[in-house]
Amino acid sequence: MSNRTLPRLLQTPAVIMLLIWMLIPLSLTLYFSFIRYVLNNLRRPEWTTPSFSNWRGFGNYEFVLNSKDFLFAIQNSLLIVGSILFLTVILGVLIAVMINKAFPGQGIVRVLLISPFFVMPAVNAVLWVNMILDPVLGLQGLAVAGINDLIGSLQSAPGVGWFFSLWPEVKPISFRATQTSAYAVIIMVTWQWTPFAVLIFMTSLQSEDQQQKEAAVLDGAGTFSQFRFLTLPHLGRPIAIVVMIQAIFHLSLYAEIEIVSRGNGNKNLPYLIGEFANNNIGAASATGIFAVILANIVAIFLLRMIGKTLME
Amino acid sequence: MGRIVLENVTKSFGDAQVIPPLDLTIEDGEFAVFVGPSGCGKSTLLRLIAGLEETTSGRIVIDDNDATQVPPSKRGLAMVFQSYALYPHMSVRKNIAFPLRMAKMDQAAIDTKVEAAAKILNLADYLEQKPGQLSGGQRQRVAIGRAIVREPAAFLFDEPLSNLDAALRVGMRLEISELHNRLNTTMIYVTHDQVEAMTMADKIVVLRAGNIEQVGSPLDLYHTPRNIFVAGFIGSPKMNIIDGPEAEKQGATSIGFRPEHTDVSTTEGMWKGRVGVAEHLGSDTFIHVHDTGLADMITVRITGDIAVTHGDDIYLTPQMDKLHKFDADGLRMA
Amino acid sequence: MAIVATTTKFSVYGRPVLAWIVGLLFFFPIFWLVLTSFKTDADAVKPEFLLFFTPTLDNYLNMTENYDYWRFATNSIITSVFATIFALAVGIPSAYAMAFNPSRATKDVLMWMLSTKMLPAAAVLYPMTFITKSIGLFDTHFMVIVVLMLINLPIVIWMLFTYFKEIPKDIIEAGQMDGVNTWGEVKEILIPLAWGGIASTALLCFIFCWNEAYWTVRLTTTEAATLSKLIEGNRAPEGLFFGRLSAVSAAAVGPIVVLGWFCQKQLVQGLTFGAVK
The missing domain is CATH 1.10.3720.10 (MetI-like)
Structure with missing residues (x-):
């Protein structure tokens, strides 16, 4: 007999490890989400150790749902993730179609384009928020100052000076401020993940049926019609995959938000969990369960799609 | 030695039984060919013998030892795969030496055996090359070489020629037959090509849906097919099978006659028809005859040439002594 | 357009130029990080030294001292x-x-x-x-x-x-x-x-x-x-240490970006779990 028991058993270490990795912390989160559990409370010291006697039922969930930060974090998560998805897909498709056909230096352009993807998130955030977007010292600040200087010198010019003195002074945008920090995160993550979208769309474009395109040309389809009726449908599936994979990654954005504004005016769910976890573990855990549910909604669709191609 | 006996062997994949209970004996030194249409279970049967599939029930006995639970490498069999299955990262020498190295044979003995096998198979000049650099026929030889050096009790061939082009296939067919004559070792050969079966086999096993339809020598099968399926499968072009009144006249449900056992005339005969396509091969002529009222098309084969073209009338007369009669179950009538 | 001879001026000159511009634009932040890492902390925030400055390796040589x-x-x-x-x-x-x-x-x-x-x-x-x-x-x-x-x-x-x-x-x-x-x-x-x-x-x-x-x-x-x-x-140096922060950041990402160039294709497979071919 071809004894395949041993070879089959070889997958068990990985399975057991991942099972432990998933189950133990997650059940603890579930447990903590149903009890009163805080790290510091002088009046009720019994709440500082996890125990079933501190059972709170859905109290933590109610507390989280009623906190204004939660709604804000959800909204903000959706704003950030949605904007990034929109921008990366549009840019990704355009760039992929543009560089898909051979031109001088195509290889170098590819390398230039893909590079941002490998920059570690912490450096990405530090680089953008300081060196580029800083309203005074970053490139933005320098550019704004330069424009203002130019206008200033034009204002004192003879003859046309009166015209330029009607111009307002240009104001730089502070991306660390409450209202704008989310935009900084959107910009830097879009910069980092557009290359990913480009790479996947390019891979997919290479498998596009060239004979089908030739047939379309003979049928009188122009460049735009080819793109609209052949290329775009061909990219449908990769687009769906890019959207879902990114959604899963970006729902748990953390380092960028921490670095840009320390969550000031710009919390998402992971950040909110981190904040709760400084003291109120019960609330942090309940928020965690919400995050799991949110991620699962996306994950189910993604897994289905992958599952279809898996055993082909 | 290499006598292989299957006793009541079955194989199921999940709920689907692909091999119903089956008995078969392959004698030592015999060249047995499993033949049948694709999906008939012939490859599965070979893989059961090899040990690459677990037997669901029954016994596989190799040289009087029950091998049903023995792992593939311990059964003393060697297999040549359809895809050759050479190790692409090893040179030809290392490919051929691999089973010996796995058997922990000492290096000097390995070298001797590999050189000898390479000589038999005309591979001596290619020993240091990688499989990727070889032609299809050479790869095939390396695969055979890897089997030979093990000095197996039996060779198992799984459609070994189907990836070769037509000309090469004829050459390799001869080489394998010669190899069998020289080594006198049991060989089991799986193919869907009845020509390969007819030309190479001592014993043909015709399979359909996991069932053995008939076992016999090539000429047995040709002259006395046990049922309509075997009759239609063995022989090229296929035997003509007709039902209805003409068959009843012979006291049978169906009658069959081979294209080469049919007399043809342009003036008179038993059945009248119209020539569809006439294929002139020079040595033979195949004529496809329509409108006989017997079947959609009757094929006849005559030696040499006959002057007929599309649309001509033609008369056919089967040679009565070579007529095959089948009953309502499709079985041969005595 | 490679299919038939509908070669327009755009496809011959425009698209490659545009592609290069986009490529350089995406690479620019990394280039800027590396460029800044060769400026002294003081020069890094002065507009007059935006592109032309006296390069220094001090930021790299002092990485251990500054940041361990x-x-x-x-x-x-x-x-x-x-x-x-x-x-x-x-x-x-x-x-x-x-x-x-x-x-x-x-x-x-x-x-x-x-x-x-x-x-x-x-x-x-x-x-x-x-x-x-x-x-x-x-x-x-x-x-x-x-x-x-x-x-x-x-x-x-x-x-x-x-x-x-x-x-x-x-x-x-x-x-x-x-x-x-x-x-x-x-x-x-x-x-x-x-x-x-x-x-x-x-x-x-x-x-x-x-x-x-x-x-x-x-x-x-x-x-x-x-x-x-x-x-x-060290996320927010408030402009004081742009030079040295750039150097340590460049040192942290440089080798990885280069390694990344070698596994672009595998990246697609790895991140899409084989769903895009």
């Missing part, structure tokens, strides 16, 4: 290398089992492994802190290695699985006929044949470990802190 760079870099190397090795050590047998000896549950097991990757890390933040602290592994290399290995294990197994599936089953069976045991199958046939795939899987796993910025930040303080933690801790 090598301690963090060593931690990054140790944790990423060992996490990658362990992920392969667990992943290769597992992917082998699933690729060549699949059972009916194999597909579900693979999908389930993927789903663990989709669990938001933040949801288990406190339990992980709690567990690591109570077993005394908080801020240790060991813990970081284990966590990095586990979060990358699904991707490693998936990538290896897709590579292994490309090896014809016949070759493995030929090996069985030739008398290799399970270990021999892996050592003599699988690893030599899938060597390229294994190497790129390792490379990608290493990159992901190196760039990881949630657990490495939250589960360490000083002892096992990696470069992510270092940069995160």
